[in-house]
Amino acid sequence: MPHNCQHTSNKSRWVGIYCLILQWGLLAFAWAVLADSGKTTIYFFSSETNINNYASLKQEFDRYLAQQGPYEFQPFKDRSAFEKRIKDAGSGLVLLSAWHYQEIYKSHDIKPVLIGTLGGHQTQKRILVVLNGQTGPAKFMDIIASAADEQLTRLVCEKMALSMPVDFKQLKILAVPKDIDALMSVGFGISKAALTTENAFQRLKSVNPALHRKMRILALGQDTYMPIVAVISRENEHVRRLLSIVEKMPGNEDGRSRIGMLGLDGWHKVEPAEEKKLELNNCKTAPKIK
Amino acid sequence: MKTLTNIIRVLLLLLAAPMAVKAEPNILVLNSNQSVEKYLIVQESFVSSLAQPVSVLDLATQQQLIVAEEAIGAKSFDIIYCIGSRAFNVAHQKAPTANVIFSAIINWKRLPMRDKTYGISNELHPLMQMTLFRYIFPEIKKIGLLYDERFNHEWFDQASMEAKNVGIELMGRAISDANQAGPALKKLLTEVEAYWLISDPTIISGEKTLLNLMELCDGKQVPIFSYNEVFAKYGAVLIVSLDEATVGRQAAGIAGSIITGAAIGEKVQLPVGSRVVLNLNKIRKYRLRYSVDALANVNRIIE
Numbered sequence: 075m076p077h078n079c080q081h082t083s084n085k086s087r088w089v090g091i092y093c094l095i096l097q098w099g100l101l102a103f104a105w106a107v108l109a110d111s112g113k114t115t116i117y118f119f120s121s122e123t124n125i126n127n128y129a130s131l132k133q134e135f136d137r138y139l140a141q142q143g144p145y146e147f148q149p150f151k152d153r154s155a156f157e158k159r160i161k162d163a164g165s166g167l168v169l170l171s172a173w174h175y176q177e178i179y180k181s182h183d184i185k186p187v188l189i190g191t192l193g194g195h196q197t198q199k200r201i202l203v204v205l206n207g208q209t210g211p212a213k214f215m216d217i218i219a220s221a222a223d224e225q226l227t228r229l230v231c232e233k234m235a236l237s238m239p240v241d242f243k244q245l246k247i248l249a250v251p252k253d254i255d256a257l258m259s260v261g262f263g264i265s266k267a268a269l270t271t272e273n274a275f276q277r278l279k280s281v282n283p284a285l286h287r288k289m290r291i292l293a294l295g296q297d298t299y300m301p302i303v304a305v306i307s308r309e310n311e312h313v314r315r316l317l318s319i320v321e322k323m324p325g326n327e328d329g330r331s332r333i334g335m336l337g338l339d340g341w342h343k344v345e346p347a348e349e350k351k352l353e354l355n356n357c358k359t360a361p362k363i364k
Numbered sequence: 365m366k367t368l369t370n371i372i373r374v375l376l377l378l379l380a381a382p383m384a385v386k387a388e389p390n391i392l393v394l395n396s397n398q399s400v401e402k403y404l405i406v407q408e409s410f411v412s413s414l415a416q417p418v419s420v421l422d423l424a425t426q427q428q429l430i431v432a433e434e435a436i437g438a439k440s441f442d443i444i445y446c447i448g449s450r451a452f453n454v455a456h457q458k459a460p461t462a463n464v465i466f467s468a469i470i471n472w473k474r475l476p477m478r479d480k481t482y483g484i485s486n487e488l489h490p491l492m493q494m495t496l497f498r499y500i501f502p503e504i505k506k507i508g509l510l511y512d513e514r515f516n517h518e519w520f521d522q523a524s525m526e527a528k529n530v531g532i533e534l535m536g537r538a539i540s541d542a543n544q545a546g547p548a549l550k551k552l553l554t555e556v557e558a559y560w561l562i563s564d565p566t567i568i569s570g571e572k573t574l575l576n577l578m579e580l581c582d583g584k585q586v587p588i589f590s591y592n593e594v595f596a597k598y599g600a601v602l603i604v605s606l607d608e609a610t611v612g613r614q615a616a617g618i619a620g621s622i623i624t625g626a627a628i629g630e631k632v633q634l635p636v637g638s639r640v641v642l643n644l645n646k647i648r649k650y651r652l653r654y655s656v657d658a659l660a661n662v663n664r665i666i667e
Contacts, residue, residue, distance in 0.1 A: 123660070126609070126639075130665040137667075192657070216626065217617065219636065248617060250637045251607050252661045254499060258492050259636035263629060264614070281498040282491075284529035330656060337660035 114312040116320070118149040118169040119156035121223045122301070123337075125251040126151075131335055138332050142319045144312070153223075157182065165308040167316055169336070172299035172352060173226055179353060183307040186352050187317060190300035190338035192273060199272045200230050200295035205260060205288055208267070219248045219256035219265035227269050234293040254278065261285045267292065299352060300338060389442040389623050391418045394432060394455055396448025396468070398422040402608045403447045406467060409612025410445055414619060423450050433458055443619050456481075463622050467611050472632060482618045483632045484611050487563070488591065490523035493604045494530045496638060497589055500602060500658045501558070507589070508535045508556035510548055510577075512566035519562075534560075542566055542573045549577055553584045561590040561600065574598060585650040596641055596666060601652070603641040610637020639663045 116139075118131065128149040135147030150156035153174075160168050161182055168184055175186060189196045202218070220227040224247050231245060248265055250256050253274035259265040261282075279286040303320060305313060323329030324340040333339065344352065391414065395407050411418045421432040429450070436444070436458040444459055446452040446466045455464045456476060466483040469475065475483075497504065507527075511520050520536050527534040535556055537548045545567055553559065559581050561567070568574060578598045581588050587601035596603060614633055621628045643666040647654055659665075 124609075125661065125663060126607075127663045130663065134665060134667070246617065246620065248610075248636070249613055250610055251663070252638065254495065254661060255607075255610070255637050258489075258495065262489060262492075262634050262636060264633050264636050277499070280502070282495045282530050285495075331659060334656040334659040335662070335665075337657065339657060 113144045113146040114316045115145070115163065115166045116147045116169055116303075116316065117156060117160050117163065117166060118147065119153060119174065120301070120336075121153065121171045121174050121226050123221050123252065124223065124249050125221070127335065134332050134335060138323075138328055139316075139319065143315065145316050145319065160184070160306055163306055165310055165313055166306050167313065167320065168304045168306060169301060170304070171226075171301050173229075175302055175304060175352060176354065179304075184304040185307075186302050186304045186344045186349060188303040188321065188341040189344055189348070189352075190302065190333070190336065191340040191342050192300060192338055194340070195300075196342050197297040197299055199297050200234075201270060201272055201275060201291045202231065202234055202293040202295075203257065203260065203268045203270060203275060203289050204266065204292045206290050208290075208292065217246045217248050217265040218267045218269055219250050219259040220269040221250055221253045221256050222269065224249060230269060230295050234295050254281075257285070257289070260289065301336060302344070302352065303341070388416050390440065391416055391443045391445070391619060392436070392441045393418055393420040393445045393447065394451035395420065395422050396446075396450035397424040399424060400448075403468060405608040406447050406612040406615070409609040410616045410619075411612075413613045413616035416623065423454065429454065443622055445615055445619065463619075465615050465618050467615055477631075481631070482622075482628065484614050484618075484635055485632055486606070486635075488604065488606050488638060489526075489634050490519070491526040491529065492634075492636075492638060493589075493591065494523070494527055494532050496604045496640060496661070497558070497560075497602065498530050498532065499661065500640070500642065500654055501587075501652065502655055503653055504557045504587075505531060506533050506535060506556045507558045507560050508537070508549075508552040509560040509562055510537050510539055510545055510552070510567055511562060511564050512540060513538045514540070515566070516562065516564050539566065542570055545573050546576050546580065549580050553580060553586050556586065558587045558589055558601075561588055561595060563591055587646065587650055587652060593639075593641055593664075596643065599643070599646060600641075601643045601646045601650070605639050605641075606635040607637030607639045611635050613637075641666065643667075 116135070128151055131149045132147055139145035139147060150159065157178060175184070218227065218231065222230070227247050228245065248259065250259060253270040256265070256268035256270050257274065257278050260268045275291070305317065321341055323333050330339065393407055393410060395403055398404050398407065407420065411420070421428070421435065423429045423432055433454060436454065441459060441462050443463045443465065444455040446455045446464060448468045452464070452466045452469060452475065455462065460478070463480045463482065466472065466475070468486055469483070470486050472483055472485050497507065524534045524536065535552065537552050539545055539548050549559070561577070567577070575598070578588065582599060588595070588599065589602045589604070590600040591603065591605055593603055593605055614635065618628060640662045641664045642662045645667055
């Protein structure tokens with residue numbers, strides 16, 4: 075019996091050890107599953123366009139990213155919700171305008187890694203466009219059409235008009251979805267001026283040369299960077315992999331069409347010296363009034 | 365319950381004015397039917413674009429209509445923004461001295477207009493649509509369309525003229541009966557690179573005609589461009605329609621000018637915000653070349 079008892083006791087001990095190993099194994103498995111089920115996310119908000127294409131952006135980017143691993147794209151319509159989310163997220167990537175980056179980089183611990191490019195250019199210039207007959211700023215101060223959000227529109231206009239005797243806070247802004255809408259609204263006489271980009275105005279020349287000929291650039295803004303990709307503070311392996319996927323997007327047709335939806339066709343890696351410029355969102359050129 | 369809610373709303377509307385310390389303009393939105401999503405988008409955009417308080421009444425049911433008519437009769441509104449024909453008819457009849465702004469009304473030119481009637485038309489200018497056609501498909505230059513002269517003779521003449529400004533040759537075939545649509549399109553499809561389905565009652569009123577046209581285009585792999593998202597399900601490749609939120613903002617701009625006494629240029633404005641839907645499946649099927657950087661201007665991609 076004692077022998078049997080000892081045998082039983084040894085057996086119980088081994089069962090206990092097995093159970094403990096099993097428990098730890100299950101815990102480790104559960105931890106791994108939970109860790110992997112949380113997708114690494116690209117958070118997106120655009121202050122440069124009013125176009126409501128969030129559903130398509132999410133659908134198209136998610137479809138692309140899902141082929142590469144547990145990644146997702148999360149566009150935001152509301153700026154404050156976006157800022158809160160990236161503050162709470164802890165890790166992931168952020169895609170936002172350079173102007174917006176400059177506004178929040180201190181409070182949100184984000185580090186720029188890629189600058190969007192279009193036609194090989196990392197920067198764009200905002201311009202104020204009017205019909206040829208319009209000669210002075212004081213005469214058109216009723217409605218400015220803009221595809222950028224209102225705060226950005228007023229800021230850019232104020233910077234453009236440092237020497238103009240105009241209270242830009244009193245401007246009426248008509249928010250339109252796209253740059254082409256802003257330009258057309260001037261053509262139709264609904265707005266007296268359009269705040270747009272040089273790229274969009276150049277594009278108008280090829281699609282509607284007659285309207286382009288009727289318009290002129292009244293004021294030029296500063297060169298500003300295209301939208302940027304930034305890493306949220308805690309960089310990990312998942313984030314590094316996601317960043318590498320994003321970086322390679324211009325190299326394949328599917329990826330190119332996705333970043334085309336953001337008005338971009340490539341990326342430029344942020345050099346350490348460029349970080350400071352991004353913090354100022356200033357690419358040197360001073361505003362100029364024509 | 366809905367009636368009671370409306371009565372309470374009207375009472376609050378009537379009480380609000382005398383209590384106000386500062387004379388705010390009395391602004392009312394009359395919505396023909398709030399459950400129609402596009403009407404609701406316009407309404408929300410209008411309300412959020414104005415700094416002044418705005419009252420809203422829904423006219424979806426007969427009871428709500430009666431309540432609204434009573435409210436308008438009992439209180440003097442400075443500005444009434446009417447979304448849809450039903451709303452416009454109420455405001456025009458019951459508030460002859462108010463500033464009335466309308467939108468979401470097909471063919472506004474048939475409306476009775478007063479000096480203080482303003483609006484946003486419900487149709488994008490053909491030039492705006494063609495500019496976006498060129499933007500997305502820069503290589504497509506010959507576009508065909510069918511139209512009934514009784515409804516669209518003038519529209520076609522204007523569009524043909526404007527088309528030259530964007531480097532498009534518009535090739536139209538006039539028909540007077542839906543039965544002529546199929547044979548006319550067959551001939552047209554041999555000459556054009558895209559077919560533009562326009563808002564013409566002879567062509568779009570019957571589903572059978574519509575399906576036949578879509579099949580003919582699909583058979584020849586000629587893309588269909590159109591003006592309403594409803595045609596996406598029939599296989600339209602590119603749809604350029606108006607952006608409702610911008611319409612609400614334009615109406616709020618007119619209301620703002622009325623309040624401040626600023627000059628209002630056009631009494632009825634063209635809508636200047638566009639919404640673009642692109643069917644990438646069809647683009648691949650037809651092997652069409654499109655401008656990838658124009659994708660940033662597309663609201664919805666069908667894939």
